[in-house]
Amino acid sequence: MERPRTTGKKNTSSRLGMRLSADLKQSIEHAAQLKGIPTAGYVKSALAAAAAKDIQEYEFLQLTLRDREAFAQAVLKAPSPSKESIEAAKEYKKTLGL
């Protein structure tokens, strides 16, 4: 299954317009000023960071270091299946005539 990707040509620029409250717009402009960068550039980099973070959180399971370590260990040294599992797979094969 392919991950969703943006379609269209690489690096073509396009517009994203939206209405904001005057207060929000002012505080964004203020923040951009504090960083010393143009408002558009500030908005772009903030949105890019938020989007990357959301995609990362969606595509990667959020697990502790300890859990990920135990996972990697188990992948390298996988336990043998239980009798129950093998029985279930045999039954499955028989049921479907595979």
Place this chain on the structure above:
Amino acid sequence: MNLGLTLLPTELLDPLKHDREAFRSGVKELDLFLHQKARKEADHNLSKTFVLTASDRPRQILGYYTISPKHINTTDLPSELTRKLPRYNELGVTLLGRFAIAEAYQQGDFGLGRHLLADVKYRVWNLATGSFAIVVDVLTGEKGDPTGFYLKYDFMPFVDNPQKLFLPMKTVEKTLRDANLI
């Protein structure tokens, strides 16, 4: 397994072929997902939904599950561990996000849950190259906590996140070989 029905191989949910609305597992969240969200998620390539049907009633959904590709970050693991991994920065897994059996087929002798979970293993093994495990998101709903069911079929809990269980593909592969499925 004597169910009085001839099960068909699972297939992708097809709203024209399968009656989503009639499906009742007794867990509201799982029922609503099939009724309202499964198709949208498939359209947006977020997850795929597979359904279980029988030959004398091919429209009736007896059970379903969804799978989607995910990753587990391994960049910060000890290097003596990452050295042995096929890729040092991440491991691909298949998330079994939802799994449900129609209420009428949940009881002991029917064993449709057992059948459908075997199907998940067989499908994921066949389909997902680069998937190192099946990870299940355990949903405790109106029917209680299904963790025991998964543990019985070799899933292991994440210690810090016990709502998630995992099953290495190597264990799956051995299961399928021992059953002469592959």
